[in-house]
Amino acid sequence: MKRLALLMLLLVAQPLLADxxxxxxxxxxxxxxxxxQEARAQGLMxxxxxxxxxxxxxxxxxxxxxxxxxxxxxxxxAAGEKPSxxxxxxxxxxxxxxxxxxxxxxAAWPLWxxxxxxxxxxxxxxxxxxxxxxxx
Amino acid sequence: MAQGALRxxxxxxxxxxxxxxxxxxxxxxxLATPGDSNVHSRLEGQPVPQFVLxxxxxxxxxxxxxxxxxxxxxxxxxxxxxxxxxxTEVRVLQQLKSQGVIVDGVAVRDRPADVAQFLARNGDPYExxxxxxxxxxxxxxxxxxxxxxxxxxxxxxxxxxxxxxxxESDVSTILAKLHEAK
Numbered sequence: 653m654k655r656l657a658l659l660m661l662l663l664v665a666q667p668l669l670a671d672x673x674x675x676x677x678x679x680x681x682x683x684x685x686x687x688x689q690e691a692r693a694q695g696l697m698x699x700x701x702x703x704x705x706x707x708x709x710x711x712x713x714x715x716x717x718x719x720x721x722x723x724x725x726x727x728x729x730a731a732g733e734k735p736s737x738x739x740x741x742x743x744x745x746x747x748x749x750x751x752x753x754x755x756x757x758x759a760a761w762p763l764w765x766x767x768x769x770x771x772x773x774x775x776x777x778x779x780x781x782x783x784x785x786x787x788x
Numbered sequence: 789m790a791q792g793a794l795r796x797x798x799x800x801x802x803x804x805x806x807x808x809x810x811x812x813x814x815x816x817x818x819l820a821t822p823g824d825s826n827v828h829s830r831l832e833g834q835p836v837p838q839f840v841l842x843x844x845x846x847x848x849x850x851x852x853x854x855x856x857x858x859x860x861x862x863x864x865x866x867x868x869x870x871x872x873x874x875x876t877e878v879r880v881l882q883q884l885k886s887q888g889v890i891v892d893g894v895a896v897r898d899r900p901a902d903v904a905q906f907l908a909r910n911g912d913p914y915e916x917x918x919x920x921x922x923x924x925x926x927x928x929x930x931x932x933x934x935x936x937x938x939x940x941x942x943x944x945x946x947x948x949x950x951x952x953x954x955x956e957s958d959v960s961t962i963l964a965k966l967h968e969a970k
Contacts, residue, residue, distance in 0.1 A: 716923070720927065744831075
């Protein structure tokens with residue numbers, strides 16, 4: 653019984669197997685000494701999507717790959733690269749999927765047009781309402 | 789006019805219900821055929837990014853981008869000793885090697901001793917292995933996980949990306965892509 657319980661505990665330990673034995677990259681969880689650079693890095697990291705936990709930004713994710721991506725972002729910012737250039741470099745590799753910042757590409761048009769369309773529908777419905785009221 | 793509007797609103801009454809039916813239909817459709825959550829590299833058809841990796845273990849040749857433009861198509865396999873699906877994949881890679889495929893490895897976030905132990909235990913299909921301790925090459929290639937494999941042609945152009953372990957059932961596809969890359 654005890655042995656079975658111990659074996660069952662092994663099931664809980666399984667997720668550990670998905671991680672490497674190496675410590676996090678140097679800049680994964682360390683701030684850049686220059687506050688302005690760190691702010692730029694933070695801004696970009698909050699808008700980059702984690703490849704492992706696909707609903708999180710790399711700033712929020714605990715995945716090792718996200719840590720390595722934070723290291724990459726901070727290194728490049730420290731080297732003087734612009735956030736937009738780093739984002740473009742990643743988009744070149746992973747597509748616009750990697751960036752949370754909405755773009756003007758065709759697939760994103762419904763996103764931009766939806767609020768306008770909803771406002772128009774709302775206005776039309778209101779007009780309808782007012783008209784009904786005056787006729788009563 | 790008011791009557792017309794009333795008739796209109798009577799028909800509109802069912803609009804929310806129709807909308808609900810539409811949403812439920814969409815949910816059922818997506819549950820039945822889940823979308824592809826894999827992130828595909830955009831570098832297919834592009835040259836391999838410039839890189840130089842150190843050797844992943846003593847006694848094994850290192851890997852750099854110039855090693856991938858040798859006139860022969862190669863299979864670049866991103867793996868790790870800590871990656872469980874990689875254990876079964878190595879066997880398939882050896883099968884590919886026995887069929888004349890040149891397989892190179894990129895060991896992600898790995899230590900030399902671990903790589904050596906992994907290969908001693910599971911077999912070694914690799915011609916060269918580069919070490920990628922901070923996943924930099926992995927990111928530069930547009931790969932999102934371990935294992936992944938890239939078919940690279942003799943000019944160093946990425947021809948095909950395979951996401952996840954290469955299984956027996958994938959061998960024919962990989963061989964065909966390598967043949968196309970000739």
